[in-house]
Amino acid sequence: MSGGADVPALVASLGRYLGQEVTVVDLDVADDWFSCRVRSRAPSGTAFRTAWEGVLGMQRFAGEPDVSASLFLFSHGERVRLAGHRGSYLVLVHQGPLDGTGTWRNEGWIEDGFGEFDAYERYGED
Numbered sequence: 001m002s003g004g005a006d007v008p009a010l011v012a013s014l015g016r017y018l019g020q021e022v023t024v025v026d027l028d029v030a031d032d033w034f035s036c037r038v039r040s041r042a043p044s045g046t047a048f049r050t051a052w053e054g055v056l057g058m059q060r061f062a063g064e065p066d067v068s069a070s071l072f073l074f075s076h077g078e079r080v081r082l083a084g085h086r087g088s089y090l091v092l093v094h095q096g097p098l099d100g101t102g103t104w105r106n107e108g109w110i111e112d113g114f115g116e117f118d119a120y121e122r123y124g125e126d
Contacts, residue, residue, distance in 0.1 A: 005026075006099045008100075013101070021041060025038065037054070073090070079120060079123075083095050087120075089120075091110050093105045
């Protein structure tokens with residue numbers, strides 16, 4: 001547990017929300033926060049070959065936990081962007097208990113205007 005959060009339970013909860021298996025690639029934890037890289041299964045098939053990866057994390061604001069996931073979509077290994085955007089990512093916000101019983105809310109696609117996630121250019125690069 002990190003900052004009161006059950007990270008494996010939150011990962012499982014995210015997987016249930018997405019309807020997909022979520023794999024933790026790496027995990028950093030401290031007393032009041034955590035951050036982990038997560039990803040879907042490797043792309044399969046021949047047409048779209050889609051997959052995603054991203055960052056699931058928690059930090060505290062005014063003592064309250066803030067859990068969210070920033071997800072990047074890939075097709076044929078390349079990051080998909082909204083038209084005219086330097087980079088784009090989907091934001092999901094977790095509400096409720098930190099034991100995996102809370103709910104997820106889709107905040108929609110956000111432009112990565114500052115290049116915060118430029119490192120996520122190809123699926124599976126470490």
